Amino acid sequence: MTLKEIALKNLIRRKGKVAFILAGLVIGVCTVVTIISLMEAMTSDINKKLEKYGANILIVPKSEKLTLTYGGISLGGVAFEMEEIREKDLVRIKSIKNAANIAAVGPLALGVINVDKHKVLLAGADFKAIKILKPWWKVKGNLPIENEVILGDETARIINLRTGSFIEINGQKLRVSGVLQPTGSQDDQLIFSRLETAQSLLGKEGRISMAEVAALCTACPITEMVKQISDALPSAKVMAIQQVVKSRMETLSQFKKLSYGVSAIVILVGSLVVLVTMMGSVRERTKEIGIFRAIGFRKSHVVRIIFIETAIVSGFAGIMGYLLGLAATKIAVRFFTESQSVSIPINFELAGWAIVMAVLVGLVSSAYPALIAARLDPNEALRAL
């Protein structure tokens, strides 16, 4: 006979009370697991959506002049009077603290060119980065290789060129490898070529006009990423496209706060259920505890029996709560996210925390009843029968 065996047999005997404690804790753990899993799923969903938004940080040359453009209407050129950024400096971005959170860095070399009496903006880009930075791009034809360009939809219409046509830029003949489908952005009015091609055509070897960065960091604010890049590139101006990230993250943050509040209340209710049930159980077991004490059990032995009982029930409640929480999340996620493909994998860390939390809540809540039980005077307990 061991204390553990006594505790186990007692649990088997008191199925009703055990079920009550179990229900209280399972509901608590299940709610917390559901909320946390849902938060993770929603954050992951938002991150995926943010990836689709493309670049969220812009790196431009520092300037003391104000930009005179609004909504695509330029009221005065200032952009090309600025000192440009050296392409090789962009490498420094890879050395920032949160470098792992950078999905892509897309340098752009910009310059005005003349095509058939039309002044057009030529943009040299890294098309590997473009795929991440502008995932919405659809090109009718192919992305350009050496001595090729693609045209924005508006540009193709205005200068009347299509895939397979040739254009001459600064005396160099280039083939149109594709036409960009309408994007509704300024890209529709540009000509794109490979970065090296544009740099050569514009006489800007080794220099870029700006860079777009796609950075994802759920654990750190975007402003932190901006600061890190600014530190790495002191001669450039780094800006976050705040409205994209901030509003969504703020909504998520407020939802998180509400969720944690709800979790705390649910845990409190669960622990009260354990406390009340264990108090009742101790009162019912006065005789038993009196016998234990009379035959030589120390107070600590009585406390251990109660703690073992609680630990077994709450540990089991932790496992059940986690599994039910996982199932509940799979159902709830359909209502909280637009994406139907959000996966809710088994999170062993969360499962571990759920069990530890359940056991802790159980033990803390049964500490007072255990103390009351240990303080029972064996003589009083036996005489009261």
Add this chain to the structure above:
Amino acid sequence: MSFIVAENLVKQYGNGDATVSAISDISFQIESGEFIGIMGESGAGKSTLLSIMGAMNAPTSGNFMVDEIDVYSLRQEQRADFRREFLGFVFQSFHLLSYLTVAENVMLPLTTVKASRKQKRAMAEEALNNVGLNDKANRLPSRISGGEKERVAIARAIVNEPPVLLADEPTGNLDNKTKHKIMELLQKLNTRGVTIVMVTHSLQCAKYAQRILYVSDGLLVENG
């Protein structure tokens, strides 16, 4: 020095004008291996005396020594250890745990003893053998008779071989035939050297004791 020594034991309940004396200035000595009966009317203070002897009820004043140990100078947890090592209890209403089998009930005092499961099982079997209940080891208390329950309670009291057995009306709920069987069992244990202190109302049972302490109104009025 005698094995058990009680000196001027006083136990009072309540305060001020509401003070009630359960026992007053009781002194006696018991030698190792004696069989003592404690008799008296209801409310005379027998059970209070037994609970003091059971290290469960500190006297208001006086000393109680067992094997030269001043029991009430021990701290509470030390007194629990003392009860485990020195005392076996047989209660009037058996106080068996309904959810444990006969063998498990008997093994209960061994729970906190450092011994292997096999050793504990062997000790319980031996105790059950002593009370003639080996064949009922795996039954629940609800499936045995009153006399058998009393014998299980005795087996539990002697399983860790304590030198002293305290019995509170051990035959109070039993018929005459069973009563004698239980008394013979206690006598058998006594012949093996166990000191027995038994509270009883029954003269028939008292005859098994070597000496009677008669308590009346909290006073020891007869010792012999």
